[in-house]
Amino acid sequence: xxxxxxxxxxxxxxxxxxxxxxxxxxxxxxxxxxxxxxxxxxxxxxxxxxxxxxxxxxxxxxxxxxxxxxxxxxxxxxxxxxxxxxxxxxxxxxxxxxxxxxxxxxxxxxxxxxxxxxxxxxxxxxxxxxxxxxxxxxxxxxxxxxxxxxxxxxxxxxxxxxxxxxxxxxxxxxxxxxxxxxxxxxxxxxxxxxxxxxxxxxxxxxxxxxxxxxxxxxxxxxxxxxxxxxxxxxxxxxxxxxxxxxxx
Numbered sequence: 001x002x003x004x005x006x007x008x009x010x011x012x013x014x015x016x017x018x019x020x021x022x023x024x025x026x027x028x029x030x031x032x033x034x035x036x037x038x039x040x041x042x043x044x045x046x047x048x049x050x051x052x053x054x055x056x057x058x059x060x061x062x063x064x065x066x067x068x069x070x071x072x073x074x075x076x077x078x079x080x081x082x083x084x085x086x087x088x089x090x091x092x093x094x095x096x097x098x099x100x101x102x103x104x105x106x107x108x109x110x111x112x113x114x115x116x117x118x119x120x121x122x123x124x125x126x127x128x129x130x131x132x133x134x135x136x137x138x139x140x141x142x143x144x145x146x147x148x149x150x151x152x153x154x155x156x157x158x159x160x161x162x163x164x165x166x167x168x169x170x171x172x173x174x175x176x177x178x179x180x181x182x183x184x185x186x187x188x189x190x191x192x193x194x195x196x197x198x199x200x201x202x203x204x205x206x207x208x209x210x211x212x213x214x215x216x217x218x219x220x221x222x223x224x225x226x227x228x229x230x231x232x233x234x235x236x237x238x239x240x241x242x243x244x245x246x247x248x
Contacts, residue, residue, distance in 0.1 A: 002177045002190070003177075004193060004194070005196075010195070012100060013104070014245055016053060017106070017245035018245075018246075019048060020097045020105065020246050021247060021248045022051060023048060024108050027043055027047070030043060031091065033084070035084065036083060037071070037078075038080045038081055041067045041069060044067050045067075048066070048095075051097075054097065054098040055096070055098075056174060060174075065079060067080060068092070068094035068107075069091060070091070070230075071083075071089055073226060073227060074220065074228070075162055075205070075222060076092065076165050077218040077219055078218075086113075087113035087114060088112065088114065088119070090110070090123070091112060092108070092228070094107035094230075095107070103171065105174065105199055105232065106232050106246035109229045109231060122159065123229050125154065126202060126229040126230060127231050129153050129154050129161075129202040130150075130201075130233065132153050134200055134242050137200065137235050137242040140191070142187055142188055143188075143189035150182045150202045154202065159205060160204070160209035161202060161205075161209055162182070162202075162203035162209050162211060164211055167179070167199045169196070170197055178198065192237055193237065194239055195236075196237045197234065197245070198235060199235070201231070203230045205222050207223075
């Protein structure tokens with residue numbers, strides 16, 4: 001069941017989401033070659049607490065850390081580690097915070113030093129996919145208008161869209177209805193209504209859309225070992241259009 005939020009509830013959700021946005025703003029200053037994802041994770045964990053929020057991911061179904069830190073061919077759900085980031089790496093950092101009983105969720109792809117032209121192009125197209133999807137998230141449209149716009153843009157540049165990891169509604173729990181892939185047909189799917197709040201989080205791969213899962217049960221990688229990028233915002237649907245709650 002899709003839970004519609006009132007304008008007051010959407011206003012209340014802003015605090016959790018702005019904690020996530022602030023974490024991204026501040027951690028971006030630390031991300032460089034030589035830093036480990038474990039150090040980045042520790043900073044985010046402390047910053048969430050400093051801002052009055054609560055972390056959620058550590059302990060969730062056994063996940064071991066406060067962030068998902070996914071490097072290069074890791075699509076999502078990567079474990080922070082002591083491996084130093086290297087020049088040219090891509091880091092997808094997914095941060096979740098809870099505040100006042102509401103959740104915020106956002107992922108950003110970070111360049112580690114100077115990246116290759118191919119990686120830069122992937123990052124740019126992935127960010128464009130997010131922006132294009134958000135532009136379609138208006139009451140009266142269908143969910144397929146969001147997902148098809150993302151799919152068409154990615155595939156027009158020769159990339160693929162991950163199918164097996166889903167975006168989701170969000171509110172007083174991290175995962176609400178609807179859960180959905182970032183592919184689809186315009187004019188199809190759930191009718192979008194004012195008060196819906198959900199993530200838009202395209203995961204775009206250089207090669208195949210297929211993924212594999214490591215033995216840890218979490219770490220998702222591209223099946224062909226090629227790069228993946230992701231950008232994610234939490235978006236509320238209002239009478240005035242999409243409101244990006246995790247805007248930085």
